[in-house]
Amino acid sequence: MTVHMLKFLSMVIFLMNVTHYYAYELKQFACNGSPLLASRRYNEVAYATTHNGQSYKNSLVQNQDRTITEQLEAGIRAIKIPLWYDAQNCLCACHGMSKLLFDSMHEQALLDQIPIFFRSKARKFLDTVRPAITVMQDALHVAYGNNDGQQGLIPFPHGMFDPACQPFKNICVEVRKFLETHSHEIVTFILENFTDNLALIAADIQESGLLDYVHTQDIQKPWPTLRELVRSQKRMIIFVSSGDKGRFLEYPWLMSLWDFAWDTRFNFTRIADFAYDCLPNRGKNAYEQRASVPHNKLFIVYHFITPFAGGSKSWAKRVNRVSVLKKRLQKLAQKTGHIPNFVQVDFFEYPHNDIFKVINCLNGVNM
Numbered sequence: 001m002t003v004h005m006l007k008f009l010s011m012v013i014f015l016m017n018v019t020h021y022y023a024y025e026l027k028q029f030a031c032n033g034s035p036l037l038a039s040r041r042y043n044e045v046a047y048a049t050t051h052n053g054q055s056y057k058n059s060l061v062q063n064q065d066r067t068i069t070e071q072l073e074a075g076i077r078a079i080k081i082p083l084w085y086d087a088q089n090c091l092c093a094c095h096g097m098s099k100l101l102f103d104s105m106h107e108q109a110l111l112d113q114i115p116i117f118f119r120s121k122a123r124k125f126l127d128t129v130r131p132a133i134t135v136m137q138d139a140l141h142v143a144y145g146n147n148d149g150q151q152g153l154i155p156f157p158h159g160m161f162d163p164a165c166q167p168f169k170n171i172c173v174e175v176r177k178f179l180e181t182h183s184h185e186i187v188t189f190i191l192e193n194f195t196d197n198l199a200l201i202a203a204d205i206q207e208s209g210l211l212d213y214v215h216t217q218d219i220q221k222p223w224p225t226l227r228e229l230v231r232s233q234k235r236m237i238i239f240v241s242s243g244d245k246g247r248f249l250e251y252p253w254l255m256s257l258w259d260f261a262w263d264t265r266f267n268f269t270r271i272a273d274f275a276y277d278c279l280p281n282r283g284k285n286a287y288e289q290r291a292s293v294p295h296n297k298l299f300i301v302y303h304f305i306t307p308f309a310g311g312s313k314s315w316a317k318r319v320n321r322v323s324v325l326k327k328r329l330q331k332l333a334q335k336t337g338h339i340p341n342f343v344q345v346d347f348f349e350y351p352h353n354d355i356f357k358v359i360n361c362l363n364g365v366n367m
Contacts, residue, residue, distance in 0.1 A: 031184050031226035032077055034365045038230075042223035042237065043298050043341060046329075046362040047188060048355050051304055051311070051344040053079035054093040054171060057164035061095035063304075063311040063346045068171055072178045074349065075356050078188035078342050083168055083195055091200040094165035095310065161309070168201070172208035175236070179213050184230050188237040190257065190300070190342065198247040198254055201240065205254075214238055216253040219260070222294045261341075262287035264332070266302035271319060274303075274328050279336065290338050299338050301329065304346040311346030320345055322354045329362060 031038045037045055050071055052063035064071065068079065084096035175187055191201065205211050215234035217223060229235050239257040242248075248256050262283030268274060280287035290297040303325060305315040318324065329340050339362060348355050360366065 031230055032186055033075065034360075034363070036365050037363060038227040039225055041225050041296075042186070042229065043296055044223075044339065045226065045341070046339055046359050047077040047342055048075055048348065048359045049078035049080060049188075049190070049342040049344045050076050050348055051080055051302065051346050052082060052095050054081050054166070055095040055162055055164050055310070057162075059095075059161060059163050059310065060308065061161050061310040062164075063095065063306075065313075065347055065349065068174045069178060071348070072175070072182075072185075072187065074353070076348060077186065078190060080190040080192060080342075080344055081168070081171065082192040083201065085195055086165070086167075091168045091195065091197070091204055092165050093168045093171050094162040096162070096165075096194060167204070169204040169208050172205055172210040176208055176210040176213065179210075179235055183233075186226055186229055186235045186237065188342070189239065191238065191240045193240050193242045196242050198240065198242060198251055202251045202254060205238070210236060211253070214253045217255060217260075217296070219255075219296070220294060221296070223296050258283040258286060260286060260296065261298040261300050262290070263300035264302050266304075268302075268305050269307065270305065271324060274319075274324075277332070279332075287336075290336065297338070298341045299332075299336060300342045300344065301332060301340040302344050303328065304344065306346070313347050313350060316345065316347035316350040320348070320350055320354050322357055325354060325358045326361060329358060333362070 032045070032047075050064055052061075053068060053071055053076070055062055056064040056066055056068075066074065071079065081093050082096055084092055084094055086092040086094075175189075179185065179187065193201065195201075205214065213234060213236040215224075215229060215232070215237055217237070224232070238254055239260065240248075240254050241257040248254060260283075262280035264277050264279060265281045286297045290299075303319060304311060305319055306312065307315070325343075325345075329343065332340055343355065343359065345355050
């Protein structure tokens with residue numbers, strides 16, 4: 001065998017090894033479903049997100065059809081969850097109702113649900129029953145107290161209308177089990193906290209074993225890449241909206257949502273309303289700093305129509321379509337100069353899992 005032949009074979013073997021190595025690396029770091037995302041920072045990626053992901057049982061307040069585990073297995077990578085107290089003052093995940101519900105039993109809320117041609121008759125009827133409504137409101141305040149801290153005779157069950165109401169710790173256990181069996185996936189909680197009790201939230205996360213996977217982000221530094229999160233095995237990101245900002249110092253891995261993020265409005269009644277969004281709705285400072293160093297801000301988009309307390313499958317089949325969702329997100333990205341990171345939808349699988357097609361498009365991934 002000639003020297004030239006040996007050199008040629010050596011080169012072939014070298015190239016085969018290099019090809020094998022990079023093929024392994026691509027497979028090894030197919031973060032959130034694609035190797036193309038591995039080198040991107042956490043805030044440079046779009047994530048399919050469920051709005052009120054915990055509320056998946058048939059009810060007036062239902063927003064999803066599938067359990068938390070089924071959502072994650074389908075490709076959902078962020079979940080917005082409202083947190084309330086249950087009747088025993090334990091932390092629960094549910095589509096809760098505030099005691100303000102008693103005070104919102106007013107005329108306009110009822111009249112808005114009635115066709116305009118019948119509103120004059122409805123208004124006359126309300127004039128007749130108004131004394132009874134006032135008596136009912138007073139009785140409810142005596143029984144349950146009010147939203148200003150006045151205690152009632154019995155505990156107020158915030159999750160009374162949500163049959164999917166469950167301890168928050170149960171959801172934490174579900175997500176931990178998913179992370180244990182999906183070693184290259186990054187999951188995000190967006191916790192809408194109606195308790196302002198960070199200690200209870202922290203305790204549930206710790207007791208569930210989920211804390212082992214939780215990443216702590218310095219507000220003064222850029223986010224790590226998805227590859228770095230996978231290598232560190234800190235693949236759980238937790239944001240909390242809370243008025244008790246001082247307590248975040250005790251739990252730095254619970255991150256104050258509006259320090260990092262801004263959002264769109266969420267009260268849409270028709271598809272045409274999406275064109276009249278106002279930015280930002282909340283998180284004004286984050287919005288203004290989105291293009292400034294360290295470039296670590298995040299964009300939350302609400303894309304659903306909820307005519308009543310819960311979601312609407314018929315509306316989801318319309319607003320979740322690629323043609324509607326893609327057009328809106330591209331417009332928002334162009335307007336803000338930032339990728340929409342958390343795209344929250346109701347009944348995510350309708351009409352044809354279109355949310356994942358649009359998210360892949362945003363991320364530049366062809367699946």
